Amino acid sequence: MKQNILYSFRVLVLITLCVTEQVFAQAGEETPVPVPVACVRRHIETLASDEFAGRSGASALMAAEYVTDQFEKLKLQPVFAEESFLQVIPGPVDEAGNSTTAGWNVTARWTPAGAQFPNEYLIVAAHHDHLGSRKSGIYYGADDNASGVAMVVEVAKSLIRSDIKLDRSVLFVSFDLEEHLLFGSRWWTAHPPVPLEDIKFVIVADMLGRSLGDLPIDSVFLCGAEHGSGVRKTVSKIPFADTVQPVLLSDDFVGLRSDYGPFRDRKIPFLFASTGQSRDYHTMVDTADKIDFEQVAAISTGLARLIVAIGNQQKAPEWIESPEIDPSEVKAILEICRQIDEHAVEWELTAIQKFFVDQTRSRAERILSQKTITPEDQRWLTRTTQMLLFTVF
Ligand SMILES: [Zn+2]
Numbered sequence: 001m002k003q004n005i006l007y008s009f010r011v012l013v014l015i016t017l018c019v020t021e022q023v024f025a026q027a028g029e030e031t032p033v034p035v036p037v038a039c040v041r042r043h044i045e046t047l048a049s050d051e052f053a054g055r056s057g058a059s060a061l062m063a064a065e066y067v068t069d070q071f072e073k074l075k076l077q078p079v080f081a082e083e084s085f086l087q088v089i090p091g092p093v094d095e096a097g098n099s100t101t102a103g104w105n106v107t108a109r110w111t112p113a114g115a116q117f118p119n120e121y122l123i124v125a126a127h128h129d130h131l132g133s134r135k136s137g138i139y140y141g142a143d144d145n146a147s148g149v150a151m152v153v154e155v156a157k158s159l160i161r162s163d164i165k166l167d168r169s170v171l172f173v174s175f176d177l178e179e180h181l182l183f184g185s186r187w188w189t190a191h192p193p194v195p196l197e198d199i200k201f202v203i204v205a206d207m208l209g210r211s212l213g214d215l216p217i218d219s220v221f222l223c224g225a226e227h228g229s230g231v232r233k234t235v236s237k238i239p240f241a242d243t244v245q246p247v248l249l250s251d252d253f254v255g256l257r258s259d260y261g262p263f264r265d266r267k268i269p270f271l272f273a274s275t276g277q278s279r280d281y282h283t284m285v286d287t288a289d290k291i292d293f294e295q296v297a298a299i300s301t302g303l304a305r306l307i308v309a310i311g312n313q314q315k316a317p318e319w320i321e322s323p324e325i326d327p328s329e330v331k332a333i334l335e336i337c338r339q340i341d342e343h344a345v346e347w348e349l350t351a352i353q354k355f356f357v358d359q360t361r362s363r364a365e366r367i368l369s370q371k372t373i374t375p376e377d378q379r380w381l382t383r384t385t386q387m388l389l390f391t392v393f
Pocket residue numbers: 127144145178206207258
């Protein structure tokens with residue numbers, strides 16, 4: 001993809017961009033300062049380095065400590081006992097009868113000065129763990145999910161340095177053990193540092209630095225907005241950089257993919273942000289050199305803006321149990337099919353993949369030409385999109 005062509009260019013601009021990190025916005029700004037590409041890059045290259053050994057077990061603790069260090073530098077507040085940013089996730093009792101530790105979640109709080117609802121919380125979260133090292137080598141997990149962690153840290157920095165007006169508090173969370181059936185976020189929501197009813201909106205990011213099947217599409221999928229009242233509308237008003245196209249999709253379409261699951265189960269409005277699974281998903285070649293750092297920075301800036309928009313609403317989003325599919329989602333599916341079709345030869349699609357895409361396209365077109373989306377259409381869309389986004393490529 002375009003990353004390779006842009007790679008050397010980015011090396012050149014890195015030094016220039018690092019200067020941006022030192023820039024503080026004027027007090028009372030309403031738009032958060034853009035997230036610097038150089039900083040995103042530094043986090044991803046660090047977390048996906050040999051030293052961090054794939055971030056599992058003891059090396060996941062290194063990642064947790066890295067994030068803690070970033071939060072301390074930003075002077076965020078710890079939320080766990082004994083002024084700690086770390087939440088211990090207990091493991092099974094060992095043979096000697098001693099308790100063990102399975103992992104560590106990280107959480108920091110920021111309560112903006114003058115916030116109208118300081119006891120209401122928004123969450124910005126990602127998971128820092130990955131698959132670790134095996135005999136065959138290190139699973140670096142640059143996209144999954146060093147990219148998401150970079151977003152969390154940089155959104156925190158952007159909001160704080162912008163001296164933004166914000167009426168709600170924010171929790172910045174880095175989960176462990178996502179790769180183990182979401183155990184980190186399950187533990188966190190079962191042992192939350194603030195009452196769950198005070199959590200009004202959650203953003204979870206997983207994989208922001210590549211693209212779906214490495215196809216040349218510049219979409220960031222934003223899933224689940226339909227469950228929060230007014231969230232779709234707010235998201236659609238947020239300006240994202242021209243290089244990133246936000247695509248709203250129903251969470252039904254993506255199933256359970258990441259740490260938003262335990263929040264969704266508790267009916268807390270959420271948004272799951274992802275650029276989709278690349279072809280290197282869960283392989284040893286999900287490495288930092290393949291990451292589109294500009295894309296991660298642009299998405300992070302957009303999400304910081306979204307936090308400001310929702311954080312300043314007089315009424316926080318409320319849970320909607322059974323939302324309807326919006327025609328724009330069918331259009332988004334069509335657009336993905338169109339782009340895949342366009343590159344079918346280049347991407348060496350198999351006959352089966354091509355057949356699947358064509359079938360999806362014609363049925364999506366038919367659904368769009370109808371006045372309403374029937375429950376049967378909805379079921380079909382859900383099944384098909386799940387396959388399209390996660391199994392076909
Ligand atoms: Zn992940």
